[in-house]
Amino acid sequence: MTFVSTTLTTELLLHRAGTKSYWRGLTYRDAVLSLRVYSRHVAARVRGSDDATYVVELSWSGTHLVGACSCPHGSEGFFCKHCVAVGLVLLDRGETVPPPDAEDVELKDVLRALPPEVLRDLLYGCAAGDSALRTRIMKAQQQ
Template sequence: MSTLSTDLLLHRAGAKSYWRGLTYRDAVLELRVHSRHVAALVRGNDDYAVSLSWDGSLLVGECSCPYGDEGFFCKHCVAVGLVLLEQGTDVPPSDAEDVELRSHLASLNAEALRELLYEHAARDAPLRARIMRATNPSAN
């Protein structure tokens, strides 16, 4: 498992975004550590939604700022990472049990679950194929 560090943030963002991210630490709002990712709101010219997660050993940062929208690991992602380090917190591993998601799914009724699954499977060919191959345990 990979570990969050200042060196990793510098490597992912590059020197310019890293140093700019240092000045945004106080702008990190609503930081939440979820089962498989970290989400935060970072105040800038607007309020930007930031998410940090692992893809294997690669730290992935997503941000709704213009630079982040282009796929770059931006200063807002750096700021969130630095706040996590200051708190002694890491980005959870990508294979962690997502208790929050399981709990929410358990609270939904069957029709709502079918609709959500249909919406995603209609756009995701591999998911659709998995569903079509699945056997119905109640039919046995």
């Protein structure tokens, strides 16, 4: 079995972004206005060269680092300089992008606080369009 890491590194950022975006991202560290590490992703706001503020999210899809940014380049699906800047700030702080299988504490807390009828409606809405989830629910009822 091959072990594949979900470790954030400068090498990984360079690989994902490419040389040009990576080097431009190096100069954008100070443009990271806010950064928050959640249970399964990182969310940030980054000031762009035109003083616009872009929303950035970093997460893992399996073992693949995914970056999403609201800037024009990021909106086309590229891992842009703003994603690089957020990754570099994380590394500077000794933090990382949480692994994809991390416990989603925020979601569990919200689900605990919701009334049962709201949970039923949400679950029904999801299960009605997802046959695998519907099957899991039907099997759980039989136990």
